[in-house]
Amino acid sequence: MDTTFVNSRQLQWEELSLLIAMFVGNEFQWVGDEDQIESWKSVIDNFNLVQTTIRNLEEIPPFRFRLSLDINNSWINVFLPLRYPKVQPECYFSSDNVNRQTWTEINSEIEMKVKELNINDECCIFELYQHTKSYLIEKFSQTTLSDYDDNKNEKEKTSLQLSRILIWTHHLLSLEKRKNICQWAEELGLWGFSKPGYPGIIIVEGLDDKVHEYILRLKSLRWQAITVRSEQIEPLDLEEQNYGERVKIRLGRSKPGVTELETMSEISAKMRKADLEEMFMSAMKINKK
Known part of the structure; x- marks a missing residue:
């Protein structure tokens, strides 16, 4: 049995179980067809049973999901290769409410951060999520602060x-x-x-x-x-x-x-x-x- 592969799936299960517990309702969403989603839910609920054979673990498709960033209807989308965290995850930003330039800047930031976090082959999705959300808050506050300062100050007075x-x-x-x-x-x-x-x-x-x-x-x-x-x-x-x-x-x-x-x-x-x-x-x- 390939113990490295099994350990990778174990770490993925632990990280996903934590994320699912943290994000409420639709803040965590699987991305796949009905059969894939059903198999992912099953392995999260019954991992200790599923891992009894290497064949069962290999039959489970790589996890795909997205996490809500709670800003401008935006998401961080995640694909975990079968041997993640030994293999770097694929992550990207998506939103219907930002222009192409902003989309490119945010995804470049995510790409750099993934490389930084995954350098020691450790699970990094929650840290990436926190960094991306902080980056977004700073970016959007910079672009909108000057436009809304007057209104904000007036509201604070009342x-x-x-x-x-x-x-x-x-x-x-x-x-x-x-x-x-x-x-x-x-x-x-x-x-x-x-x-x-x-x-x-x-x-x-x-x-x-x-x-x-x-x-x-x-x-x-x-x-x-x-x-x-x-x-x-x-x-x-x-x-x-x-x-x-x-x-x-x-x-x-x-x-x-x-x-x-x-x-x-x-x-x-x-x-x-x-x-x-x-x-x-x-x-x-x-x-x-």
């Missing part, structure tokens, strides 16, 4: 936004990370709660700019995987000084901060009490019976 997010991580065990989660929430004036373990869950609420600063700080830490699974935004009047009274997930706290909970059922109960159960159920891909 209203603020209250933001509520649910962050999913592959796991949350590090005591240092748990300390940061609590300290940064207090510093930024955010209310919420978190659950350590597998997976890690962090839910916070506060002023929109402070919430996004919180996200950036968390993502600057080393994670196996981290993603914002859900976000809700509510408008606030500029005169509304006591916006904390509008926060739904205060958990009885008089001051901002994050409270640690031990189980998913505790989170579900707290979200239900705050009338946010649907947000939690949807983000965690739980079908309410």
Whole structure:
């Protein structure tokens, strides 16, 4: 049996299982005909059974899928050769809302980044996704900022936004990370709660700019995987000084901060009490019976 080939398929399965868990709904899409998609779904669900023979693994077509970048209806498209990550993946950007020049620039960036990430024959799709999304945000902000600055400033004078997010991580065990989660929430004036373990869950609420600063700080830490699974935004009047009274997930706290909970059922109960159960159920891909 070709152990190198089997190991490659094992690594692909692990990476894809993680991506599928991270991306909600149509954010992850298989790209292929019905038979191919069915075989891919089957191998993801039953890999330990499928890998019993090398022949079974060879019969499964190379994985093809795409991930939503959440910007201008754009996607990163991925083809994993049978011996990926030993063999470099094929990845490209697509969107109906960018011109040819922009499309070429973004794909050139992706090509360079793939070579950089795959140099050690390691799985790299999530890192490539994060890099591409950051590149897009920077590029589109540069091209549109001057056009919309006046309108943006005018809007900021009349209203603020209250933001509520649910962050999913592959796991949350590090005591240092748990300390940061609590300290940064207090510093930024955010209310919420978190659950350590597998997976890690962090839910916070506060002023929109402070919430996004919180996200950036968390993502600057080393994670196996981290993603914002859900976000809700509510408008606030500029005169509304006591916006904390509008926060739904205060958990009885008089001051901002994050409270640690031990189980998913505790989170579900707290979200239900705050009338946010649907947000939690949807983000965690739980079908309410």
